[in-house]
Amino acid sequence: MRIINLFAKSVLGVSVCSLSGGVMAETASHAAHSGASMLATVVVSDSASHQSHQSVISLPESQPHDHRQEHGAQIYAVTTVDTQWQLNESGEGALQSELQTRIGTDENKLFLKIHRTKHESQPTEYDAKLLYSRMLSDFWDVQAGVRYRNQTAELVQQTDTEESLDVVLGLHGLAPYFFETDAHVYVGHDHYAAVELETTRDLLLTQKWIAQPYLDVKLQISDDTRYAQKTGLSHVAAGLELRYEVNKNIMPYVDVGYAYHKGNQHTAWQTSTPSEQGWLYAAGLRFRF
Numbered sequence: 001m002r003i004i005n006l007f008a009k010s011v012l013g014v015s016v017c018s019l020s021g022g023v024m025a026e027t028a029s030h031a032a033h034s035g036a037s038m039l040a041t042v043v044v045s046d047s048a049s050h051q052s053h054q055s056v057i058s059l060p061e062s063q064p065h066d067h068r069q070e071h072g073a074q075i076y077a078v079t080t081v082d083t084q085w086q087l088n089e090s091g092e093g094a095l096q097s098e099l100q101t102r103i104g105t106d107e108n109k110l111f112l113k114i115h116r117t118k119h120e121s122q123p124t125e126y127d128a129k130l131l132y133s134r135m136l137s138d139f140w141d142v143q144a145g146v147r148y149r150n151q152t153a154e155l156v157q158q159t160d161t162e163e164s165l166d167v168v169l170g171l172h173g174l175a176p177y178f179f180e181t182d183a184h185v186y187v188g189h190d191h192y193a194a195v196e197l198e199t200t201r202d203l204l205l206t207q208k209w210i211a212q213p214y215l216d217v218k219l220q221i222s223d224d225t226r227y228a229q230k231t232g233l234s235h236v237a238a239g240l241e242l243r244y245e246v247n248k249n250i251m252p253y254v255d256v257g258y259a260y261h262k263g264n265q266h267t268a269w270q271t272s273t274p275s276e277q278g279w280l281y282a283a284g285l286r287f288r289f
Contacts, residue, residue, distance in 0.1 A: 073105055074105060074106075075103070075104060075105055076103070076104075076105075077101065077102065077103040078101070078102050078103075078288065078289075079099070079100070079101045079288070079289055080098075080099070080100045080101075080286065080287070080288045081097075081098075081099055081286070081287045081288075082097065082098040082099075082100075082284060082285075082286045082287075083095070083096070083097045083098075083284055083285055083286075084096050084097075084253075084255065084282045084283065084284025084285075085282065085283055085284065086255075086280055086281070086282040087280070087281050087282070088278055088279070088280055089278040089279050090278075092119070092120055093119075093120050094117060094118065094119045094120065095117075095118045096115070096116070096117050096118075096282075096284075097115075097116045098113070098114065098115050098116070099112075099113070099114045100112070100113045100114075102133075104133070106135060107134065107135040108132075108133070108134060108135070109132075109133040109141070110130070110131070110132060110133070111129070111130070111131040111132075111133055111143070111145075111172075112128070112129070112130055112131075113128065113129040113131075114126065114127075114128045114129075115127050115128075122152070123152040123159055123161070124152075125150060125151055125152055126150050127147060127148060127149045127150065128147070128148045129145060129146070129147045129148075129168060130145045130146055131143045131144065131145035131168060132144055132145055133172060136171075136173075137173075139173045139174045140171055140172070140173035140174075141171070141172045141173055142170075142171060143168070143169070143170050143171065143172050143184070144168065144169050145168045146165060146166065146167060146168060147165070147166040147167075147168050147186060148163070148164075148165055149162075149163065149164045149165075149166065150162075150163050151163075151164075151227060153226075153227045153269070153270055160226075160227075160269070162225065162226055162227055164188050164189060164192065164225065165188060165189075166186040166187060166188035166192065167186070167187045167188070168184050168185070168186055169184065169185050170182065170183050170184030170185060171183050171184075175199065177201070178201055178202075179199045179200070179201045180199065180200050180201065181197070181198070181199045182196075182197070182198045182199075183195075183196070183197050183198075184196050188225075189225075190223070190224040190225045190228075191222045191223065191224040192222065192223050192224070192225055193220075193221040193222045193223075194218060194219065194220050194221060194223075194234075195218070195219045195221065196216075196217070196218045196219075197215075197216070197217045197218075198214070198215070198216050198217075199214065199215050200212050200213070200214040200215075201213055208244055208245050208246075209242070209243075209244055210242075210243050210244075210245065211240060211241070211242050212240070212241040212242075212243065213238075213239070213240050213241075214237075214238065214239060214240075214241065214257075215236075215237070215238045216235070216236070216237040216238075217233070217235070217236050218233075218234050218235040218236075219232070219233055219234065220232060220233075220234040220262075223265070225267075226267060226268075226269040226270070227264060227267065227269060227270050228264065228265050228267055229262065229263070229264055229265065230262045230263055230264065230265045230272075231265070232262065233262065234261070234262045235259075235260065235261050235262065236259065236260045237257055237258070237259040237260075237280075238257060238258055239255055239256055239257020239258060239280070240255070240256055240257070241253050241254070241255045242254055242255075243286070248288065249287060249288050249289055250285075250286075250287060251285070251286040251287075251288070252283075252284070252285050252286075253283070253284055253285075253286065254281075254282070254283050254284075255280075255281070255282040255283070255284065256279070256280070256281055256282075257279070257280045257282075258277070258278070258279055258280070259277065259278065259280050260275065260276070260277040261275060261276045261277070262275045263275045263276065
């Protein structure tokens with residue numbers, strides 16, 4: 001009996017130890033599994049964060065916005081009609097009219113310019129230019145085209161007319177300090193060659209009153225036409241225009257300037273004329289639409 005009790009106690013102790021060891025092993029296994037899961041979660045999270053960071057870094061830099069690509073293809077047209085009555089120091093008058101139309105985009109434009117002059121008791125003279133204008137930079141266009149000239153000459157008992165066609169090449173744009181500038185070279189038949197420069201600048205006195213100084217210069221390089229002008233600095237005009245803008249479409253103005261003209265050279269069809277210079281006074285009306 002005593003041996004049986006001792007054997008039972010031994011079996012019970014072994015069972016308790018085995019149960020305790022199994023519980024501890026399960027607890028350790030669970031802890032190890034939890035740690036591995038947490039480590040895997042951290043690794044996955046870190047990997048995702050790294051990939052997100054790489055994605056942000058790999059995004060391309062934004063390109064600067066080019067407004068010319070957005071608006072450069074728009075076609076617009078502007079027409080200006082200018083008529084003025086001009087008097088010189090001797091009281092002789094002349095009616096001058098000018099039509100200018102431009103149509104196209106910012107990069108490509110067509111210019112049509114027609115100028116007409118009618119002196120008192122003299123025939124009408126006029127010229128017309130058709131120019132193609134191509135944008136060279138933000139402030140300058142290069143221009144090329146043709147010019148038609150119709151000139152009259154007073155002979156002894158009659159009036160003669162000479163027509164000519166010139167090739168035109170030049171620049172149109174905005175010079176430093178906001179001077180709107182046109183510089184052109186003209187080449188025609190009978191060794192005709194000339195350079196002309198025109199520049200103006202608007203000075204705002206108020207929102208309605210605007211002063212505009214201007215300078216026109218013509219350099220005659222060569223001229224073997226029938227009614228040729230003297231070579232050299234053949235024409236200079238400088239003055240100040242004061243205009244009142246009723247609105248952006250109607251602009252009356254007055255003009256005071258000083259002009260120099262070198263005169264005509266002697267040819268088989270005309271005699272040489274002396275140079276002329278003096279003050280010019282004008283009043284006019286300009287329309288823009």
